[in-house]
Amino acid sequence: MIIETERLLIRPWRFGDAPRVLDIQSRMEVIKWLGETHPVPMQNLTQARERIARYNARSQQPPLGCWAIEVRETGVVAGSVLLLKLPKAEHGEVEIGWHLHPDSWGHGVATEAAAVVLAHALASGLPEVLALTHVGNLPSQGVMRRIGMEPLGVVDKWYDGPSLVFRADHRSAQRSVDSSGTPETPRGSVRGESGTLPDVPERDPGEAQAHDHDRIPHEEVRPLRRR
Numbered sequence: 001m002i003i004e005t006e007r008l009l010i011r012p013w014r015f016g017d018a019p020r021v022l023d024i025q026s027r028m029e030v031i032k033w034l035g036e037t038h039p040v041p042m043q044n045l046t047q048a049r050e051r052i053a054r055y056n057a058r059s060q061q062p063p064l065g066c067w068a069i070e071v072r073e074t075g076v077v078a079g080s081v082l083l084l085k086l087p088k089a090e091h092g093e094v095e096i097g098w099h100l101h102p103d104s105w106g107h108g109v110a111t112e113a114a115a116v117v118l119a120h121a122l123a124s125g126l127p128e129v130l131a132l133t134h135v136g137n138l139p140s141q142g143v144m145r146r147i148g149m150e151p152l153g154v155v156d157k158w159y160d161g162p163s164l165v166f167r168a169d170h171r172s173a174q175r176s177v178d179s180s181g182t183p184e185t186p187r188g189s190v191r192g193e194s195g196t197l198p199d200v201p202e203r204d205p206g207e208a209q210a211h212d213h214d215r216i217p218h219e220e221v222r223p224l225r226r227r
Contacts, residue, residue, distance in 0.1 A: 001065055005116050008109065009070040010081060013055045017068060018048040020077045024101045025051065033137055034099060058084060063124035064094065069113045071104070078104035081113040083121050086130065086158040093158075095130050096121065098143075110140075115147040118168055128169040135164050148172055 003010040013021075024030055025042035032039055042048060059065030066082040079100030086093045096118055098110050121129050131149055133140040141151075141164060149166035156162055 001059070001062060001067065001120075003116050003120060004072070005112055007072055008078075008113055008116075009072050010067045010113060010117060011070060012059060013052045013066070013068045013080075015049055015052055017077055018045050018052060020101070021048040021051055024079060024099070027102065029102060030099055033134060033140070055080070058082075063121050063126065067117075069098075069100070069104075069109060071109070076104075077101075078109045078113075081110075081117050083117055083129070086132075088158065093130055094121070094126055094128075095132060095158075097131065098140075105139075110143050111146050114143060118147055118149075122168070122170055128167055131166040131168075132159065132163040133166075135162050137164075141166070 001010070001012070022042055022045055025048065028039070028041060031041060042051070055066040059067065064083050064085065066080055066084065069078045069081055070076070071078055079098060081096070081098045083094060083096050086095050096114060098114055100110055118129055129149075131144045132155070133144070135154060144151075144166040147168070149168040150172050152165045152167050154162050155165050
């Protein structure tokens with residue numbers, strides 16, 4: 001899948017991106033949010049290439065996948081955006097997530113990329129999309145709210161440890177349109193498909209990472225914790 005927005009190109013990962021993947025995945029300020037109980041920084045380019053191969057293997061069943069977020073003006077890869085089934089999903093639950101290099105935080109990149117991928121997911125026929133984040137990851141929760149997702153509560157269901165879960169479906173997307181007068185998704189086009197996607201919301205002041213898919217699933221659901 002390739003999606004273009006005003007500023008971004010959402011595209012498959014390339015093996016030439018390995019140095020950037022290593023730079024992102026070797027930073028503790030990034031990987032601490034990616035789900036590992038004891039995160040281990042990436043060590044070398046071989047591991048980076050293996051990760052890219054895994055990303056691309058996960059992108060073989062549209063609309064699911066894990067893609068690079070490239071800034072069109074500079075050609076720099078800001079990070080990843082993903083749309084994947086949750087671990088041990090009982091009903092095919094799909095999660096949207098992202099993680100960015102720190103040099104791309106605070107510019108609305110996560111919001112713009114996540115919004116257009118979420119819109120594509122719903123337009124492709126998925127009935128709903130979930131997003132999970134660490135309870136203390138307030139910037140990532142801000143992105144989820146900005147793209148029209150609604151908080152459901154804290155769960156210990158798919159990953160090890162508590163996560164705050166958000167949901168978007170066609171009704172919540174319509175509510176965003178009704179309440180604001182404009183859809184909360186960016187204008188963009190999917191290559192090989194007709195039509196455009198609606199306008200982007202205001203840029204967010206700060207961003208962090210939503211969960212990756214490497215945590216140990218566990219079972220239990222609790223009501224929303226107020227922080």
